[in-house]
Amino acid sequence: MIEQWMHEKLKKDIGEVRYNHSIGVMNTSMELAKLYGYPEGEAELAGFLHDCGKLKDKINLLKIAKEFDIILDNVMKHNPELIHGPLGEKIAIKEYKVTNKNVLNAIRYHTTGRENMSLLEKIVYVADIIEPGRKFEGVDTIRQLAYEDIDKCLLYALDRTIVFVISKGKLIHLDTIKARNQLIILKDLE
Numbered sequence: 448m449i450e451q452w453m454h455e456k457l458k459k460d461i462g463e464v465r466y467n468h469s470i471g472v473m474n475t476s477m478e479l480a481k482l483y484g485y486p487e488g489e490a491e492l493a494g495f496l497h498d499c500g501k502l503k504d505k506i507n508l509l510k511i512a513k514e515f516d517i518i519l520d521n522v523m524k525h526n527p528e529l530i531h532g533p534l535g536e537k538i539a540i541k542e543y544k545v546t547n548k549n550v551l552n553a554i555r556y557h558t559t560g561r562e563n564m565s566l567l568e569k570i571v572y573v574a575d576i577i578e579p580g581r582k583f584e585g586v587d588t589i590r591q592l593a594y595e596d597i598d599k600c601l602l603y604a605l606d607r608t609i610v611f612v613i614s615k616g617k618l619i620h621l622d623t624i625k626a627r628n629q630l631i632i633l634k635d636l637e
């Protein structure tokens with residue numbers, strides 16, 4: 448169970464809409480954890496806090512990243528929206544007193560993914576996309592896949608993200624490419 452003060456703080460920090468999305472991600476993460484045999488408590492906390500770095504008050508993300516000693520790569524410098532992952536990890540440690548490394552990594556990598564993702568990282572990445580509040584063309588296909596095969600779902604979701612980011616003319620984070628390549632190589636080895 449997430450403590451009440453955390454609910455209040457998160458709602459205040461990221462706003463009601465994102466907070467409601469976070470509750471959706473928390474519930475979906477717990478469902479997926481149950482299905483795939485992962486500790487539900489970790490999934491609950493990681494899902495709940497995944498966007499804790501998406502601060503509502505428009506702040507200078509580059510400046511705040513510096514204050515939190517986050518080393519930014521070139522893609523993050525060009526697309527500061529991506530900073531909320533690593534920033535979320537730092538805020539989870541400092542302000543929500545999270546120490547569990549699995550939870551912290553799931554928060555950190557929930558937008559980009561990465562090579563060698565843990566089961567919890569996969570769960571939160573996928574839950575972020577399929578939680579009940581998400582309504583976009585094709586979401587039902589991804590939802591169904593999530594409950595059948597998490598790796599297939601992750602690959603599908605990574606592909607979709609890459610296509611989306613390309614359509615916006617933005618840089619793609621290298622961790623996303625690496626995550627996708629690894630899943631395809633593993634699939635070919637099967």
Ligand SMILES: Nc1ncnc2c1ncn2[C@@H]1O[C@H](COP(=O)(O)OP(=O)(O)O)[C@@H](O)[C@H]1O
Pocket residue numbers: 526528529558559608612615617618619620623
């Ligand atoms: N792998 C990626 N590489 C580069 N940019 C990305 C990547 N994934 C997402 N983004 C960018 O970051 C933005 C925020 O992503 P995200 O937090 O997942 O979106 P949402 O607000 O829907 O939860 C996206 O709109 C996109 O512009």
